[in-house]
Amino acid sequence: MRHRFILLILAITCICSCGRRGHFRTGKAAKDNDKQISLIRDLERTSGYLYMDTDSTYTSFAGKGITIQNSYPKGGNIEPDIPYTDATGKSYFYVGFWTRVINGTHKTLEFKVNFPADSFPLSSPSDSYLKLFIPKDTMTVDKLRLYNYGLTKMKSFVDTNWNNASTLQKNIKPNEEHMFYTVALAYHAGGPARSGIILKKDQLFYRITMGSHGSLEIPCGKITFKNKGDD
Secondary structure, three states, rough: OHHHHHHHHHHHHHHHHHHHHHHHHHHHHHHHHHHHHHHHHHHHHHHHHHHHEEEEEEOOEEEOOEEEEOOOOOOOOOOOOOOOOOOOOOEEEEEEEEEEEEOOOOOOEEEEEEEOOOOEEEEOOOOOOEEEOOOOOOOOOOOOOHHHHOOHHHHHHHHHHHHOOOEEEEEEEEOOOEEEEEEEEOOHHHHHHEEEEEOOEEEEEEEEEEEEOOOEEEEEEEEEOOOOOOO
């Protein structure tokens, strides 16, 4: 009888101990899950509101949308406290942006953007102008809070590509997206800036305003839908 009593106590102790450990693991897993959900919601909140200037959905011929989101600017300087200066000693005002393209259609979307090597004249003073670039770095939502949205080594990139056209060609599958950077360097211009890719029918335009200068709208590319088997 005594042995049975001892065994019963040991069994109850073991069950209670396991129950407490199991409850601890469940609580930790729940906290980890809550943390992951919080991070996801935070990324959605920051990408959806804090850094986004425009959010436009364009209806395609199929009745489904292509969404183009454009960010607020970051910059002023090409590197922290360092303005961009070209080979002749001219200093430029720098701003960087990102654009996010979401393909809500049922076909693969070919997205093409081209910025020529030419400069684009701005209003007064008469010698003010800007140049546009498409850095090759990959933009992702985890870079939203970083300086210049995470762009690095931009001085060497601009130096190397000063006289080159900047191009982007990307196939975006149905229900997928692509994010990319655009950069503007302005001579004898600066101040609050806004820019973005916009769509008119199948043609893409880059619209930018800077300081007191008027808005520029530059043809910059097009979109086409690829048939099955064209990828």
